[in-house]
Amino acid sequence: MKYSVTTYPPAPQHPVRVLDGVLxxxxxxxxxxxxxxxxxxxxxxxxxxxxxxxxxxxxxxxxxxxxxxxxxxxxxxxxxxxxxxxxxxxxxxxxxxxxxxxxxxxxxxxxxxxxxxxxxxxxxxxxxxxxxxxxxxxxxxxxxxxxxxxxxxxxxxxxxxxxxxxxxxxxxxxxxxxxxxxxxxxxxxxGEQIAFAQAQVAAIRLDPDYNGGDYYNGRAPVAGLGLARRIAHITYRSEAELQYRFGRTPQPGEDPLGAALPAERGRYQVESYLDHQGTKLAGRFDANSYVILTEALMSxxxxxxxxxxxxxxxxxxxxxxxxxxxxxxxxxxxxxxxxxxxxxxxxxxxxxxxxxxxxxxxxxxxxxxxxxxxxxxx
Missing domain, CATH: 3.40.50.1820 (Alpha/Beta hydrolase fold, catalytic domain)
Structure with missing residues (x-):
């Protein structure tokens, strides 16, 4: 996924009434x-x-x-x-x-x-x-x-x-x-909220595609952003909800004990759920903005x-x-x-x-x- 630099159209006038919900x-x-x-x-x-x-x-x-x-x-x-x-x-x-x-x-x-x-x-x-x-x-x-x-x-x-x-x-x-x-x-x-946030920021910065934040002419750090979202999403949902929805149930067609090598094993449903959340966010959000807003919230x-x-x-x-x-x-x-x-x-x-x-x-x-x-x- 690539990002391009954002430019802005001419500033609009501000009438009393404009179309609802238009950026x-x-x-x-x-x-x-x-x-x-x-x-x-x-x-x-x-x-x-x-x-x-x-x-x-x-x-x-x-x-x-x-x-x-x-x-x-x-x-x-x-x-x-x-x-x-x-x-x-x-x-x-x-x-x-x-x-x-x-x-x-x-x-x-x-x-x-x-x-x-x-x-x-x-x-x-x-x-x-x-x-x-x-x-x-x-x-x-x-x-x-x-x-x-x-x-x-x-x-x-x-x-x-x-x-x-x-x-x-x-x-x-x-x-x-x-x-x-x-x-x-x-x-x-x-302190705990800052700690959770720091792990998310580190996940993005450690992605090789992050390039110190200068990735707009190349590949975006979607892996790091996806990992940051996984960490965050665990804090957004309760243990009881994750247990009720997923527990230890394997992903359909996958066996968590079905391979000799860890990288080749099947996933649990909760892992598939977190993968989905990470991929979804990485497809719509800028990693640098995630870092900037997260550190603003840390402060x-x-x-x-x-x-x-x-x-x-x-x-x-x-x-x-x-x-x-x-x-x-x-x-x-x-x-x-x-x-x-x-x-x-x-x-x-x-x-x-x-x-x-x-x-x-x-x-x-x-x-x-x-x-x-x-x-x-x-």
Missing amino acids: RYAPIGDLKLETGGVLPDVVLGYETWGELNSDASNAVLVPHALTGSTHVAQGSSDEPGWWDGLVGPGKTIDTDRFFVVSINMLGGCYGSTGPGSADPDGLPWGSRFPFVTIRDSVHAEARLADQLGIRRWHTVLGGSLGGARALEWAVTEPERVARCAVIAATAAST HDVTRDRGSLSEALAAVRAQFLVAAVDSDRLYFPEQSYELAAALPGENRVHLISAPIGHDGFLTDVLQLRDVLRKDFFG
Whole structure:
């Protein structure tokens, strides 16, 4: 598989109403980064659904997860969205009433400036793309909100990396977030979460085709990216789900004890499942973006340069909803309780009951439908 450098069409105008669920591009200029560098000529990819009202009070921001895209919901095309059950006409986040925006995170590969984008000389950034943080992305997204005429979000909500971005929005731009939902996410990445992430990044960097990140004129490191996805996917699913679905069952037609050499043996079904997940992601995602976004999530810490967690959260103005998946073994529910306890006022944790594990924030998010309608979108 080969990747080519990403270039962008001319910047569109921003009418009040555009086609729902269509990727658009917005140039936001040079961006100063937390590390002190400057990323020039930044472009953000984004999609919208619904219509911004006259006082821009109905805007909802939905950040995506690590390998997610801006396509939250089905729009003018038939392509399904990753939160279709939650966002759309007549749904919990009703696009007949609300103007929904999703922005590809800085460093991503679904429309925003990232390692596969052209630098000012027209060459792919590759290994020269700078380290970016979630806080950097929030600063960039705030500029896009300005261009769209949105001074304050009615709600910012997301899960996993999207939840971390939602929380960072509420802390970095407290006057611009009225309501914030943090789902299956934490206030800071823990040592264990960083360890899982480091193994994924190492898998990509150790692929000979990675070439230090400069592979855009050659073969992409699909083996390393596929291995990274295997590692990640194990953390996204629970032990109980893997045991129930696969257990020790061999892949049909294959015998795990059917060869004298390990490399020639048949696979278990769970191995075939992980192979499928790795191949699927490697076919749609850029390895460099996976590294950039993973390391941004590793750096996630809303207390950085802000004191204790309670001190960091003291300035927030948003009404909060904190939710966790009860079977999550990547972002433990206890970490959501810690976040809720540190927020100003009384904040309970809403548990999504799902045997699947962390990915329950995607598969079972409709369990939050009633509380979201009551507290945010009624």
